[in-house]
Amino acid sequence: MTRIWRRTILTGLLAAVALGAFPAVATAQDTPAQDKGPATFGVRPATAQAPDNRPNFSFSATPGAVIKDHLAVANISTGPLSLKVYASDAFNTPDGGFDLLAAGHKPVDIGAWAKVDAETVEVPGRTTKIVPFTITIPADATPGDHVGGIVAALVTEATGSDGQRVAVEQRVGSRFYLRISGDLKPRLSIEGLTAQYSGGWFGSGETKISYTVRNSGNVRLGGKQKVTVETPWGSGTSAENLPDLPELLPNNTFAVTTTVKGILPAGWLDGLVHIDPVAPPGPQPQAEAIDASVTVVAVPWLLVILLAVVLLLVLFLRWRKRRRKNAPGPADPEPVVEVQSAVA
Structure with missing residues (x-):
């Protein structure tokens, strides 16, 4: 029997913009069944x-608490569809995007608390069905934001490039944003800050700054960031066109790497990172700005070479002076002794 591999395709319609005035839509091009x-x-x-x-x-x-709500599932095509409907937990992708766990991964947060009345929905062509669901919040649920989504999924089969049968899941969904009352802690932190200076023998160079931003609180947060490189005498150069941080879900991270150009090798440089958190709309405590710094060595090779040449020249001149001082002078002439003799 041919082995069937499962592959999940997200159609990119979990974004809130796509779920505004228009429904999220997925199109399956190969659906013979x-x-x-x-x-x-x-x-x-x-x-x-x-x-x-x-x-x-x-x-x-x-x-x-127990929350009851409804999801509209619309079949825009002409033929009937059999769709799976389920909830899952959300996470940030490496590029800061919003995504849900794949179908094979078991949710442990709001995705596990949400249950649909029917896990499979038969939707005739050009028809919309309303699917009720219930979110049962545990009594020991932690305060803050719990984020997930509810999706409708269509599973079809296709043949892969290697000839094996592939199960393709196409899904669209709508986001869950649940805030549980209690002690809200909006907080970001900076981890793994590093800096590396590079440049030629002459002129200025550039400093590469890398760090990871973690949402270490319990409220989803974005942020405005600024990266500056300062010299020992206080002059600073900031990174250009540094984008804002995406909205990070609690305990999620986002890696940042940027390059600050036009930096003179001043012996040592300070890389400074400043982030002003940006919270979603609504009443909540103000998140504090965060700062972090790192020092990197930036060797001024041209100055080092010039100093080395000057030092060698001074040492050579001193050595030559000492050598002349210790050299023996010209020999003194032999004294002339006159001998007089008397003849009787």
Whole structure:
């Protein structure tokens, strides 16, 4: 029997912008088991009767609370579709994007608390079905933001380049933003700050700054960042076109690398990072700005060479002077002794 591999394809429609006035939509180009044409479907928040205008699911609750809501699943294609509906936890991708755990990964947070009334939904062509779901918050749930999403997924089969059968899951979803009451701690931290200077023998060079920003609090946060390289005499040069930090979910990280150009080799340089956190709308404590610094050696090779030449010249002149001083002078002439003799 041919081995079937599972591959998950995210259609990039979990972003809040795509879930605003229009539903999220996925199109499956090869769906022979479902329909001869492309299968197109989408999801959006809804009431018990019809889709509504919410861009996503946003809740505030206390530990132990139970939340009931609805998801609209729309089949935009002409043929019927059999779609899986499930919830999962969210995370930040390496580039700072928003994503949900793949279908094979078990959620442990809000994705595990949310249960749909029907895990598989049969949706006729050109039809929208309303799917109820319930979020049961544990009594010991921690305060702060818990983020996930609810998705509709279509599984089809295709043949891979190696001839094996491949199960392809195409999914679209709507985000969950749940804030549990309690002690809110909006906080970012900077980890692993490093700096490396590089430059030629003459003129200025550049300093590469790398660090990781962690959301070490319990509230989702973005941030405005500034990176500066300072010389020992206080002059500074900032990195140009440094983008803002993406919104980081609690305990998620984002790696930053930037290069500050036009830096003179001043012996040693200070790399400074400053971040002003940016919180989502709504009442919450103000997050404090954070700073970090690192020192890097920037050897001024031209100055070192000039000093070495001057030092060698001084040593040579001193050695030559000492040698002349200790050299023996010209020999003194022999004294002339006159001898007189008397003849009787």
